[in-house]
Amino acid sequence: MKATIYDVAREAGVSIAAVSQVINGKGKISEERRAKITEVMEKLGYRPSVIAAALTGKKTYTLGLLVPDISNPFFAEIARAVEDRGDHHGYSLVICSTDNQDERVERYLTLLQQKSVDGIIIGTGIEDIKLLEPIRSKSIPVTMIARALPGESLQTVVVDDYEGGRLAARHLLGLGHTALAVLAEHPKVTSSQERIRGFRETVAEAGLSLPDYFVKSSGRELVKDGKRNASELLRYAERPTAIFCCNDLLAIGALQAASELGIHVPSELSVVGFDNTILAQVTVPALTTIAQPTERMGELAVDLILQKNAGQPDEPPPLRTVLAPELIVRQTTAALLR
Amino acid sequence: MKATIYDVAREAGVSIAAVSQVINGKGKISEERRAKITEVMEKLGYRPSVIAAALTGKKTYTLGLLVPDISNPFFAEIARAVEDRGDHHGYSLVICSTDNQDERVERYLTLLQQKSVDGIIIGTGIEDIKLLEPIRSKSIPVTMIARALPGESLQTVVVDDYEGGRLAARHLLGLGHTALAVLAEHPKVTSSQERIRGFRETVAEAGLSLPDYFVKSSGRELVKDGKRNASELLRYAERPTAIFCCNDLLAIGALQAASELGIHVPSELSVVGFDNTILAQVTVPALTTIAQPTERMGELAVDLILQKNAGQPDEPPPLRTVLAPELIVRQTTAALLR
DNA sequence: TTGAAAGCGCTACCAC
DNA sequence: GTGGTAGCGCTTTCAA
Numbered sequence: 081m082k083a084t085i086y087d088v089a090r091e092a093g094v095s096i097a098a099v100s101q102v103i104n105g106k107g108k109i110s111e112e113r114r115a116k117i118t119e120v121m122e123k124l125g126y127r128p129s130v131i132a133a134a135l136t137g138k139k140t141y142t143l144g145l146l147v148p149d150i151s152n153p154f155f156a157e158i159a160r161a162v163e164d165r166g167d168h169h170g171y172s173l174v175i176c177s178t179d180n181q182d183e184r185v186e187r188y189l190t191l192l193q194q195k196s197v198d199g200i201i202i203g204t205g206i207e208d209i210k211l212l213e214p215i216r217s218k219s220i221p222v223t224m225i226a227r228a229l230p231g232e233s234l235q236t237v238v239v240d241d242y243e244g245g246r247l248a249a250r251h252l253l254g255l256g257h258t259a260l261a262v263l264a265e266h267p268k269v270t271s272s273q274e275r276i277r278g279f280r281e282t283v284a285e286a287g288l289s290l291p292d293y294f295v296k297s298s299g300r301e302l303v304k305d306g307k308r309n310a311s312e313l314l315r316y317a318e319r320p321t322a323i324f325c326c327n328d329l330l331a332i333g334a335l336q337a338a339s340e341l342g343i344h345v346p347s348e349l350s351v352v353g354f355d356n357t358i359l360a361q362v363t364v365p366a367l368t369t370i371a372q373p374t375e376r377m378g379e380l381a382v383d384l385i386l387q388k389n390a391g392q393p394d395e396p397p398p399l400r401t402v403l404a405p406e407l408i409v410r411q412t413t414a415a416l417l418r
Numbered sequence: 419m420k421a422t423i424y425d426v427a428r429e430a431g432v433s434i435a436a437v438s439q440v441i442n443g444k445g446k447i448s449e450e451r452r453a454k455i456t457e458v459m460e461k462l463g464y465r466p467s468v469i470a471a472a473l474t475g476k477k478t479y480t481l482g483l484l485v486p487d488i489s490n491p492f493f494a495e496i497a498r499a500v501e502d503r504g505d506h507h508g509y510s511l512v513i514c515s516t517d518n519q520d521e522r523v524e525r526y527l528t529l530l531q532q533k534s535v536d537g538i539i540i541g542t543g544i545e546d547i548k549l550l551e552p553i554r555s556k557s558i559p560v561t562m563i564a565r566a567l568p569g570e571s572l573q574t575v576v577v578d579d580y581e582g583g584r585l586a587a588r589h590l591l592g593l594g595h596t597a598l599a600v601l602a603e604h605p606k607v608t609s610s611q612e613r614i615r616g617f618r619e620t621v622a623e624a625g626l627s628l629p630d631y632f633v634k635s636s637g638r639e640l641v642k643d644g645k646r647n648a649s650e651l652l653r654y655a656e657r658p659t660a661i662f663c664c665n666d667l668l669a670i671g672a673l674q675a676a677s678e679l680g681i682h683v684p685s686e687l688s689v690v691g692f693d694n695t696i697l698a699q700v701t702v703p704a705l706t707t708i709a710q711p712t713e714r715m716g717e718l719a720v721d722l723i724l725q726k727n728a729g730q731p732d733e734p735p736p737l738r739t740v741l742a743p744e745l746i747v748r749q750t751t752a753a754l755l756r
Numbered sequence: 757t758t759g760a761a762a763g764c765g766c767t768a769c770c771a772c
Numbered sequence: 773g774t775g776g777t778a779g780c781g782c783t784t785t786c787a788a
Contacts, residue, residue, distance in 0.1 A: 082556050095775040130532045131472050132765035135780045156494035175513045194468045218420050332700045362670045364702040433759040470781035473764045
């Protein structure tokens, strides 16, 4: 049986109030009693119930994290970063894979609310912003991570997707490519849209264009869809010499398509990914990609939601924190041979 | 402000007991009152507090999952499987990355206990079995997944690691390899030990031996350590023609080492991984590996811990469920050329 | 059918 | 310093 605060009090011959005091290290107790109580707690293997404490208004020390899919390497990394920082502050993490379905987002949101989590970090897209209404009105802190919600005034921690797209474009342009294509995620994924916007504008600035038929969207099966779409692109009479993929999974698909079609990477085709997941390090050739500072993002998101702005304790936290992406040049990009 | 059961009761002009009844769909209430109460709940956006309900002896509908590292693709997949099955039964999942450190295991275990989770699924190794004592004595259901604890009478769901090792050995032997080496995980990882045992015995049955200097253990940096160890192996005057790696990450390291040394895979070196994570599909050449049925494992572990043996409701659940591994032949293994 | 009331384990306030 | 006690939100008898 689990020991309760009453068991400890009785065994130590004191009141539960006294026990509560030593649990929370507050109030005044004689050293003697404190020692006695501590000893009894030890002996009984007593662990205060977070549930009961939470009911009296204290926190649950639990955070919720919504991601599209925890088995997606990028989000697994985000989750790890969030978990670590949460743990650092004494919080644990409830994981919720939404598969990008609003219906699941809604379910999880009310579930987390019912469980009285102290905050919810959202790293998944939400189509219908109204879904957030219920939890906002219950004043549960919410922070977005790796995904921005257009027009919403939510705290957000993202990488500069637009700039990431620009980095990719500049890199490819610098290598002499002029026939550029893009493998996008599902059209509703905002980060993907931004990356493409940055890419497209940079390409335009170079006096080139990115025709619509050179931009392919994917569904849920990232690798497979990426492969299929890349395959299509590479079969055009005038095929692209470089493909910018909105994430590493899509890039893997592109690499597979190229390999299957006997198109050599990077001499005949350059491929750039996004996210710099572990996958980028294991492909051969190793994938050139745009890195997101996942660890930093996790830290910031957690600190923000817990209102632990270590830095300037008085300044109101920024509503939008945009981190710089970084181009990681590996082996899938090269100057165009002719 | 969050609405409570009192708010609903007052607003509907009934007692909280009545509200409680409609929440739980129990007891007898007139259709009229039920409708009225439901309406008020709706209007107030009322969501019963799981915390408060849990305090009265009901469940928390939360499960804990311990894994070495959620950012490791294999465990991310296990987590997804567990999450899905838990969700299926109405439970949410708290993730705990232990980094294989007993100290963290201990911390997380008491934390989960304090949060009154309804069960803990452990997918990480534990050196000191005594760590489980506290939670076992508090009678919190515990189930092991993907990892077995030697000599412990805990419900366990694992793949047949020994058989997995045999599969790998038979495959390699069948291809004509005689100079076999192994890339192991940390010596304390039991699943790794079993895989090697199966591998070694099968090799022995073929009249060959697996010298100790052909078996290398790794630390925490799987890919890096795998690369370093493989590099060493491949530099021996008499180098192995095939390497069995205890997981895909190590195999990636081996692939990188081979590539760096200009040793062609699979014509000069065959590599077999373990786990069949997404990584195995993205390497080039694609990795031959031993698959674990992660989805099924997640289902079983959750059903076991929740005691929902759909099958035979009366039979006591098996203490040890061993699932069959499967050899997935891709492109990193080939017959030995000479 | 319905509601009053006794907890569940803990915190916090208030008297002593 | 110390302990009594009123809740926190909900479930569950037990009378009415």
